[in-house]
Amino acid sequence: MSKNELIRLDGITKSFNGNVVLKSLNLSVMDGEFVTLLGPSGCGKTTTLRIIGGFEMPDSGDLYFGGERINALSPDKRNINTVFQKYALFPHLNVGENVAFGLRLKGVSDRDVEKRVSEMLELVDLSGFERRSVTSLSGGQQQRVAIARAIVNEPKVLLLDEPLGALDLKLRKEMQVELKKLHERLKMTFIYVTHDQEEALTMSDTIVVMNGGQILQQGSPIDIYNEPANRFVADFVGESNIIPGRMPEDCRVEFLGTVYDCVDRGFEKNEQIDVVIRPEDIVLLEEGENSIQAHDRLLKGTVKTCLFKGVHYEMIIETGDFDFIAHSTVAEKIGMQMYLDIDPDNIHIMKKSSLETMTEMEYRLEHDPDAVMEEE
Amino acid sequence: MRGNKIASVPYALWLALFTVVPLVIVLFYAFSDDAGAFTMDNFSYMGLYAVVFFRSFRLAVLCTVACLILGYPMAYAMSRLSKTGQTVALILIMLPMWMNFLLRTYAWLTILENNGLLNHFLSFLNLPEVNIINTPAAVGLGMVYNYLPFMILPIFTSLTGMDESLIEAARDLGCNERQVFRKVVFPLTIPSMLSGLIFVFIPAVSTFVISKILGGGANMLVGDLIEMQFLGGAYNANMGAAISVVMMVVIMIFTAITNRLDSGEEGGVLMS
Numbered sequence: 001m002s003k004n005e006l007i008r009l010d011g012i013t014k015s016f017n018g019n020v021v022l023k024s025l026n027l028s029v030m031d032g033e034f035v036t037l038l039g040p041s042g043c044g045k046t047t048t049l050r051i052i053g054g055f056e057m058p059d060s061g062d063l064y065f066g067g068e069r070i071n072a073l074s075p076d077k078r079n080i081n082t083v084f085q086k087y088a089l090f091p092h093l094n095v096g097e098n099v100a101f102g103l104r105l106k107g108v109s110d111r112d113v114e115k116r117v118s119e120m121l122e123l124v125d126l127s128g129f130e131r132r133s134v135t136s137l138s139g140g141q142q143q144r145v146a147i148a149r150a151i152v153n154e155p156k157v158l159l160l161d162e163p164l165g166a167l168d169l170k171l172r173k174e175m176q177v178e179l180k181k182l183h184e185r186l187k188m189t190f191i192y193v194t195h196d197q198e199e200a201l202t203m204s205d206t207i208v209v210m211n212g213g214q215i216l217q218q219g220s221p222i223d224i225y226n227e228p229a230n231r232f233v234a235d236f237v238g239e240s241n242i243i244p245g246r247m248p249e250d251c252r253v254e255f256l257g258t259v260y261d262c263v264d265r266g267f268e269k270n271e272q273i274d275v276v277i278r279p280e281d282i283v284l285l286e287e288g289e290n291s292i293q294a295h296d297r298l299l300k301g302t303v304k305t306c307l308f309k310g311v312h313y314e315m316i317i318e319t320g321d322f323d324f325i326a327h328s329t330v331a332e333k334i335g336m337q338m339y340l341d342i343d344p345d346n347i348h349i350m351k352k353s354s355l356e357t358m359t360e361m362e363y364r365l366e367h368d369p370d371a372v373m374e375e376e
Numbered sequence: 377m378r379g380n381k382i383a384s385v386p387y388a389l390w391l392a393l394f395t396v397v398p399l400v401i402v403l404f405y406a407f408s409d410d411a412g413a414f415t416m417d418n419f420s421y422m423g424l425y426a427v428v429f430f431r432s433f434r435l436a437v438l439c440t441v442a443c444l445i446l447g448y449p450m451a452y453a454m455s456r457l458s459k460t461g462q463t464v465a466l467i468l469i470m471l472p473m474w475m476n477f478l479l480r481t482y483a484w485l486t487i488l489e490n491n492g493l494l495n496h497f498l499s500f501l502n503l504p505e506v507n508i509i510n511t512p513a514a515v516g517l518g519m520v521y522n523y524l525p526f527m528i529l530p531i532f533t534s535l536t537g538m539d540e541s542l543i544e545a546a547r548d549l550g551c552n553e554r555q556v557f558r559k560v561v562f563p564l565t566i567p568s569m570l571s572g573l574i575f576v577f578i579p580a581v582s583t584f585v586i587s588k589i590l591g592g593g594a595n596m597l598v599g600d601l602i603e604m605q606f607l608g609g610a611y612n613a614n615m616g617a618a619i620s621v622v623m624m625v626v627i628m629i630f631t632a633i634t635n636r637l638d639s640g641e642e643g644g645v646l647m648s
Contacts, residue, residue, distance in 0.1 A: 055544055075547040082548045088541035092563045101559075102549035153549065 005067075006031040006156065006189055007052060012061035014047055014213075021047045023213040024061065031156075034183050034190045036200040039210035040236070045193045046161055048210070052191060053082050053159050066156075081150035082159040086166070087142045089134040095121070095145055096130030102153040120148040123182070140171045147182070157189040164199065176202050197237045201225060209233050230350050234276040241277045241324050245349075246270055253349060256299065256321050260342070264349040274350045279314070281346035282326040285339040299324075299340040303332045405617035418618035425601055425619070432598040433626070435512060436581035439519040440527075443576045444569065446520070447527035454528070455535035462536065469525050477522065481589050484518050485509070488590065510592030518586040526575035534568030535561070570634045578627055598623055 007029040014022040022044045029035050037045035050056040051063060054075035063071050070078065081102070089098050099117045108116070121127055124144035129137075134145060143163060150158055160179075164172045180203050183190050194200055200207050201221045209217045209224060209232075217229040228234035231242055245255030250265035255275050267273065285298070301319035313331045317324045317338060324340060332338060409415045422429075454465045472480060487493045488509045495505040508514050538561065546560045584599025591597075598619065605616030 053548065055547075074552075075544070076550045076552055080548075082545070084541050084545055086539075086541060088539065088545040090542060090545070090560060090564075092560075092566075101546075105550040105555065105559075149549070 004031045005029070006033075006065070007191075008062075008064040009048070009051070010062040010064065012048070012051060012058045012063065014044075014051065014056060014059050021213050022051075022058075025213070025215060027208065027215060027218075029157075029189060029191060030206075032187050032189055034180070034192065034203060034205045035208060036192045036194060036204040036206070037208050037210055038194060038197060038200040038237070040195055043210040044213040045195075045210050049082075049159050049161055049191060049193050052157070053080055054078050079155050080157045080159060081153050081155040082161065083143075083146050083150050083163045085161045085163065087146040087163075089142055089145055089149070091135055093134070094130065095126070095132045095134055095137070098134055098145055099149045099152055101149060106153075116152055117148075120152045123151075124148045125178075139166050140175065143167065143175065147179075151182075151186060151188065155188065157191060160190060160192045162194055163192075164194075164196075172199070179203060201237070207237075209236065211236075227348060228276060228350060230352075231274050234274075234348075234350065239279050239325055241275075241279065241282075241322070243275045243277070243322055245273055245275045247273055247349065251344075253347060256319065258299070260347060261344040262347040262349060263344055264347075267349065267351075272352050274352055276348040276350060277324070277342055277346060279325040279327040280312075281342060282317075282324060283341040283343075284315070284317070284326055284328055284330075284332060285341050287337055287339070299342075301338055301340060303334050303336045303338060306331050306334055402617045402620055405614050406621045407618075408614060410612075410614060418614050419622075421615070422618060422622065425598075428596050428598055428601050429622075431512070431595065432581055435516055435519065435597065436577055436583075439516055439523065439580045440573055440577045442516070442520050443524050443527040444573065447524055447572065448531055448565075448569065451528045451531035451535060454532050466532075469528060473525055478585065478589075480522065481518055481586055484514075484521065485589055488514050488517070509590065510594060512591065512595055515587045515591040515595050515597075518590045519580050519583060522586065523576045523580055526579070527572035530568040530571040530575065531565055534565045538564060567638050570638050574631055574634055577630055581627065581630075582623055 005028050007027075009025055009027040012022055012025040012027075013020070025044070025048065027048070037048055039045045047056060051058050054070075054073060054077075058071065062069055065073075065078065065080075090101065093101070096117050099120055100113045103113045103116060117130065118127070121129055124147055126141060126144050126148070129141075129145075134142060137145065143166075146163070163179075164175050167175060176199055179190075179192075183203075192200075192203065201224075204221055206218060207221055207224045208215055211232055217224060217233045219227075224233065224237050228237060228240075234240045234242055243255045245253050247253055247264075247267040248259065248270060250267070251262055253260050253262045253264070253273070253275060299319050301317040301324065304316040304318045304323065306313055306315045308331070309327075312327045312329050315326050315328065315332060317326055317340060319340070326340070406418055407414055407416070409417065454462060457465060485492070489495075490505070490507060490509060492509070494508070498505050508517075542560055542564070543556055546556045551559060582599050582602075584597060584603050587595050587597040587600055602616050602619050602623075604610050605612045605619065
């Protein structure tokens with residue numbers, strides 16, 4: 001993957017009917033990268049994609065493509081193609097003519113069109129479907145036609161707007177793998193929009209977590225999962241236990257009334273922080289197990305619920321001040337007293353005010369409205 | 377399922393009583409003489425009225441084509457208005473249809489007649505007066521005026537109901553605005569145009585009041601002919617029924633052709 005910047009959004013702001021959807025957004029996409037814009041509905045991810053595609057004009061800010069400002073360039077003049085959410089296949093054209101649409105506009109000769117269309121259909125596993133009517137295809141097949149129709153034009157960038165949203169789980173997983181393969185093979189830049197965190201983690205080189213028209217965190221899937229920048233990211237990407245705490249010194253954190261070892265440093269003395277602990281990082285120990293003696297400060301709790309989730313059991317462990325979610329391949333009896341063992345490596349510290357976002361406000365309003373009112 | 381069957385009985389009866397039975401009666405009349413004996417005479421003598429048939433058919437086709445040429449751009453322009461604009465335009469198009477048909481047509485008489493509004497206006501401008509009343513042109517004008525909404529409405533509905541993402545997809549794949557219309561919007565409105573053609577052609581080919589009021593006696597159409605067989609001086613219910621049957625067949629053929637065009641367009645207008 002080359003490291004040249006291909007697309008840059010510089011202070012992009014957009015509002016619809018006085019509703020601010022994007023707030024001075026900055027984003028840089030490298031050539032050949034698979035970038036996923038991840039966030040809940042209404043976070044501005046689709047609007048960002050539509051601005052890149054040329055279907056919306058930013059109110060302010062600049063959009064650069066290969067170093068050139070393209071704010072006012074119409075979609076047909078951009079070297080970008082889109083796979084639309086509901087495929088948007090032309091119902092009056094057959095599969096072959098849908099795929100050929102862009103090539104014909106460019107005046108490619110009939111022979112070359114035919115050749116490239118059949119190559120593309122082969123690539124998306126639809127060989128011999130040229131003469132089929134698009135309305136006779138299944139959702140998954142329509143999706144493939146939509147992808148073929150876009151990539152046959154060999155754009156620099158492929159935009160994908162929740163393209164797998166309408167497919168069932170199994171098909172979605174298959175298509176995720178196929179899209180990833182396609183990306184590796186074509187060396188095209190993919191910008192993918194989804195609200196499905198698992199999809200984002202599976203496919204992306206870079207995940208951009210968005211909420212309230214802003215970017216909360218941008219990084220590799222591993223970074224986003226292991227080092228979430230704030231409460232919202234930790235909550236949205238994967239399941240997590242988020243506990244308010246305090247850093248008395250480097251590598252020491254206090255939460256739920258106890259001081260623990262951790263690996264994070266660089267915080268101010270006694271800084272208020274949020275602690276993230278992933279459910280799969282909690283090891284449940286029974287009373288009397290040998291390893292308990294090795295620890296002096298183990299959290300103790302009662303199993304409140306235990307649900308079977310397929311690969312693992314999901315349990316809620318009540319510790320008095322906080323209900324932990326824990327995953328384990330072993331089911332525990334409801335009402336059992338358990339000890340929660342957490343490795344210092346798996347205690348992740350997040351700055352509280354790293355991003356002053358609407359979401360944080362909304363989050364607090366939801367969870368502790370009185371405190372918010374008092375501040376105001 | 378059984379319950380559904382019982383529920384459909386009244387409607388089946390209704391259809392039998394008011395569609396099938398009358399149709400059988402018309403067919404019986406068409407193939408019999410006034411004594412009730414079987415005959416084909418009604419059809420073989422129809423050649424006498426060939427001129428009327430031809431005039432009706434020609435006028436209906438011209439009216440339908442004129443409605444298409446006027447109606448499509450109008451529907452397109454309407455579809456590009458704001459939501460409020462669309463509603464206002466729709467109401468303005470529908471409003472005259474709520475007015476009595478005869479009244480609307482007599483209004484045209486007062487406009488077109490020799491000392492009517494049009495000629496007053498022309499002479500006011502010192503322009504030569506025109507003699508348009510009692511000509512096929514006046515009948516055609518009255519027909520286009522009355523039937524134009526039937527063309528505009530289906531096309532307008534199809535244009536406004538079009539999935540916006542199809543237009544965006546076309547832009548995305550390299551269409552400029554004119555190409556979007558030619559390659560996507562227009563082909564997708566073809567079925568609605570064909571509906572419009574049927575909606576206009578059928579009443580146009582069997583109209584009778586318009587030709588009577590605006591065409592005088594000289595421009596008799598098939599509708600007038602049929603009326604004459606039942607109510608007028610030439611009382612001959614058998615002949616009237618036979619003419620009606622022929623008209624029905626003509627309309628059936630026309631509808632079949634348009635439907636055929638519709639399915640023919642599927643999946644291949646741009647194949648060339």
